[in-house]
Amino acid sequence: MANEELNKAVSGDYSLGFEIDIETDVVPPGLNEDTIKFISKKKEEPEWMLELRLKALKKWQTMEEPHWAHLSYDPVDYQAISYYAAPKQGIESLDEVDPKILAAYEKLGISLEEQKQLAGVKVAVDAVVDSVSVKTTYSEELQKHGVIFCSISDAIRDYPELIQKYMFSVVPMADNYFAALNSAVFTDGTFVYIPKGVRCPMELSTYFRINALNTGQFERTLIVADEGAYVSYNEGCSAPTRDENQLHAAVVELVTMKDAEIKYSTIQNWYPGDENGKGGIYNFVTKRGLCKGDNSKISWTQVETGSAITWKYPSCILKGDNSVGEFYSVAVTTLAQQADTGTKMIHLGKNTSSTIISKGISAMKGQNTYRGLVKIGSDAAGARNYSECDSLLIGDKCGAHTFPYLESKDTQGQIEHEATTSKISDEQLFYLRQRGISEEDAVSMIVHGFCKEVFSQLPMEYAVEAKALLELTLEGSVG
Amino acid sequence: MKTVLEIENVHAKIGEKEILKGLNLKLEPGKVHAIMGPNGAGKSTLSKTIVGHYDVTLTGGDIRYKGKSINDMEPEERALEGIFLSFQHPVEIPGVNNAYFLRTALNAKRRHEGKEELNAAEFLRLMKSHLEMLGMKSDMISRSLNEGFSGGEKKRNEILQMLILEPEVIILDEIDSGLDIDALRAVSEGINKMKDGKRSFLVITHYSRILDYIEPDYIHVLKDGRIIKTAGPELVEQLEDKGYESIEEDSAS
Numbered sequence: 001m002a003n004e005e006l007n008k009a010v011s012g013d014y015s016l017g018f019e020i021d022i023e024t025d026v027v028p029p030g031l032n033e034d035t036i037k038f039i040s041k042k043k044e045e046p047e048w049m050l051e052l053r054l055k056a057l058k059k060w061q062t063m064e065e066p067h068w069a070h071l072s073y074d075p076v077d078y079q080a081i082s083y084y085a086a087p088k089q090g091i092e093s094l095d096e097v098d099p100k101i102l103a104a105y106e107k108l109g110i111s112l113e114e115q116k117q118l119a120g121v122k123v124a125v126d127a128v129v130d131s132v133s134v135k136t137t138y139s140e141e142l143q144k145h146g147v148i149f150c151s152i153s154d155a156i157r158d159y160p161e162l163i164q165k166y167m168f169s170v171v172p173m174a175d176n177y178f179a180a181l182n183s184a185v186f187t188d189g190t191f192v193y194i195p196k197g198v199r200c201p202m203e204l205s206t207y208f209r210i211n212a213l214n215t216g217q218f219e220r221t222l223i224v225a226d227e228g229a230y231v232s233y234n235e236g237c238s239a240p241t242r243d244e245n246q247l248h249a250a251v252v253e254l255v256t257m258k259d260a261e262i263k264y265s266t267i268q269n270w271y272p273g274d275e276n277g278k279g280g281i282y283n284f285v286t287k288r289g290l291c292k293g294d295n296s297k298i299s300w301t302q303v304e305t306g307s308a309i310t311w312k313y314p315s316c317i318l319k320g321d322n323s324v325g326e327f328y329s330v331a332v333t334t335l336a337q338q339a340d341t342g343t344k345m346i347h348l349g350k351n352t353s354s355t356i357i358s359k360g361i362s363a364m365k366g367q368n369t370y371r372g373l374v375k376i377g378s379d380a381a382g383a384r385n386y387s388e389c390d391s392l393l394i395g396d397k398c399g400a401h402t403f404p405y406l407e408s409k410d411t412q413g414q415i416e417h418e419a420t421t422s423k424i425s426d427e428q429l430f431y432l433r434q435r436g437i438s439e440e441d442a443v444s445m446i447v448h449g450f451c452k453e454v455f456s457q458l459p460m461e462y463a464v465e466a467k468a469l470l471e472l473t474l475e476g477s478v479g
Numbered sequence: 480m481k482t483v484l485e486i487e488n489v490h491a492k493i494g495e496k497e498i499l500k501g502l503n504l505k506l507e508p509g510k511v512h513a514i515m516g517p518n519g520a521g522k523s524t525l526s527k528t529i530v531g532h533y534d535v536t537l538t539g540g541d542i543r544y545k546g547k548s549i550n551d552m553e554p555e556e557r558a559l560e561g562i563f564l565s566f567q568h569p570v571e572i573p574g575v576n577n578a579y580f581l582r583t584a585l586n587a588k589r590r591h592e593g594k595e596e597l598n599a600a601e602f603l604r605l606m607k608s609h610l611e612m613l614g615m616k617s618d619m620i621s622r623s624l625n626e627g628f629s630g631g632e633k634k635r636n637e638i639l640q641m642l643i644l645e646p647e648v649i650i651l652d653e654i655d656s657g658l659d660i661d662a663l664r665a666v667s668e669g670i671n672k673m674k675d676g677k678r679s680f681l682v683i684t685h686y687s688r689i690l691d692y693i694e695p696d697y698i699h700v701l702k703d704g705r706i707i708k709t710a711g712p713e714l715v716e717q718l719e720d721k722g723y724e725s726i727e728e729d730s731a732s
């Protein structure tokens with residue numbers, strides 16, 4: 001990019017038209033119509049998508065950042081963020097992937113190679129590095145079953161009817177501040193469509209990582225399971241150490257038709273910042289599933305260990321009769337991390353049921369808040385909910401807070417809520433140490449015991465990874 | 480006379496209160512030492528002191544294991560070196576699978592000894608054989624460690640751990656309290672099985688019954704923070720008949 005243009009961009013004097021150099025890999029910081037046009041053009045999007053984005057931008061500009069969560073952080077300067085970055089190299093095959101990126105994956109125990117070799121388990125990986133899909137594998141096998149698994153950008157070009165039908169159908173464009181921002185600027189993400197009656201033949205996985213400095217990440221994921229379909233989707237995230245606060249505002253929409261089921265699992269271990277709260281990722285995510293058809297089921301399982309700030313409430317709208325929503329969550333806050341997370345279960349259909357199992361672990365100066373809403377609509381006769389929110393404290397500088405909300409219009413609804421707060425007792429630690437188990441192993445053993453109900457919901461290899469991650473996260477947080 | 484564990488003039492506090500007041504005791508290899516004494520005398524405190532419990536502050540004296548002072552050793556090190564305590568009140572640890580816990584403990588010990596670790600299948604075979612011997616139900620494999628166990632089940636589970644970890648110095652704090660007749664027999668059999676002429680036992684009890692099964696070599700009386708008498712098994716009868724008031728202090732203690 002010419003210097004002159006760069007200066008213009010930086011000074012904000014950039015409203016004259018669509019002038020950003022399309023050859024560039026990083027768009028200059030700032031957010032206005034031109035940025036949106038640049039992204040859309042870069043993505044070779046159809047006109048209708050650009051218009052939706054611009055509409056979202058307009059709405060976002062009228063909205064205010066929400067501050068009701070139990071979080072405190074420095075304000076985000078949305079004009080200082082660059083909204084598009086592509087990897088330096090274009091990549092056709094695995095051999096061409098930057099060895100550094102491969103090494104990072106390897107370090108995290110999630111290399112593509114390793115996954116391929118996993119005995120008997122086929123895992124399709126759509127690895128996203130800096131907002132652009134790098135690699136898709138197993139696509140042929142999936143194609144055989146009519147499963148669509150591609151980047152959202154490809155889907156916008158290749159399956160416009162599906163996108164137009166379902167995108168924004170669960171999380172409306174201006175649902176909240178961060179969702180509106182995402183709707184305007186999302187750069188990549190994943191689209192999955194499972195046709196009628198198809199059980200997806202393998203676990204689908206996506207690994208994200210945040211790379212370029214000062215680059216916001218705005219993934220958008222849409223998964224549709226048509227009648228009687230089933231899919232298990234795993235999203236794992238990790239970022240290398242960074243000093244700058246980085247904003248992440250993803251949107252995930254799930255739709256299940258009659259008799260369909262989606263199981264969505266997340267492992268999130270982005271950079272948490274240091275023990276003084278310096279650095280780390282701001283993670284403001286909107287995740288919502290719509291059980292549209294009768295007897296359908298959506299289940300969210302999340303293991304959240306990373307980010308400086310987490311604001312995240314994976315939710316289910318139980319519209320179809322007999323539909324089922326589940327939320328299993330482990331959220332760890334250590335160092336100076338803050339998490340305000342939970343779920344919303346909106347019961348609209350008859351005999352709908354939901355389960356909420358939330359496990360919050362706080363160590364060092366970590367602050368963990370559970371915030372959950374169970375809403376039972378007037379037509380939701382026979383609705384049932386079971387909620388269990390447990391907090392585990394390690395040390396005495398951390399905190400746990402629980403805010404369960406309940407709205408019921410149906411007197412027949414059956415709602416059970418249990419909440420506990422416990423500390424890892426010295427007596428427990430000593431017992432294990434007396435058997436020759438080191439203090440650190442003893443802590444992680446107790447913590448895993450605490451998280452068991454959630455981990456058992458994760459796919460096998462994922463559970464192993466979650467366990468390792470938990471150990472890594474809590475390393476050095478006791479003593 | 481050989482000594483595996485030597486407690487020399489030990490003074491120990493819990494909080495601000497001195498509980499052990501110059502306690503002397505020597506455990507001989509291959510021998511069963513029983514400790515009896517009134518409630519609150521400091522028996523559990525002694526066992527906690529030996530394993531390095533955080534409640535106890537050692538204020539004087541020395542504890543030597545195999546000739547070396549262990550005063551500054553971490554609890555897990557003492558355990559890995561072969562000192563085992565069966566707790567008077569085993570703590571419950573929700574969510575921690577009993578078999579997983581025990582395998583972790585065993586493999587920590589095997590690693591420490593430079594031996595190969597046992598895989599899950601090998602370990603299960605080992606655990607099952609002991610369960611049967613102790614008359615324990617097989618669901619003890621998958622249940623959470625001590626969680627919801629009855630008093631007797633907890634005690635059997637302590638013995639199970641002893642059998643699997645094969646320690647060298649075994650401290651049993653009231654292993655016989657609250658056991659029914661069958662459990663007492665099973666637990667005693669477990670203990671007798673561990674006798675190999677090298678291991679030492681320190682059995683804290685209030686009752687002669689378990690001693691009939693495990694046949695101690697020595698009886699020590701612990702009163703007011705000190706061992707006031709050491710004698711052969713014949714002392715038990717006197718204690719049962721006349722109580723602790725009747726005991727005359729050994730001059731040597």
Ligand SMILES: Nc1ncnc2c1ncn2[C@@H]1O[C@H](COP(=O)(O)OP(=O)(O)OP(=O)(O)O)[C@@H](O)[C@H]1O
Nearest residue numbers: 493494498516517518519520521522523524525534
């Ligand atoms: N954590 C503690 N805090 C305060 N005092 C304690 C604590 N633990 C033990 N003590 C006191 O130390 C003394 C010795 O207790 P200890 O448990 O060693 O007795 P014991 O001989 O094992 O008795 P018992 O036969 O009843 O088990 C008692 O007076 C007891 O109240």
Ligand SMILES: [Mg+2]
Nearest residue numbers: 522523524567
């Ligand atoms: Mg006692």
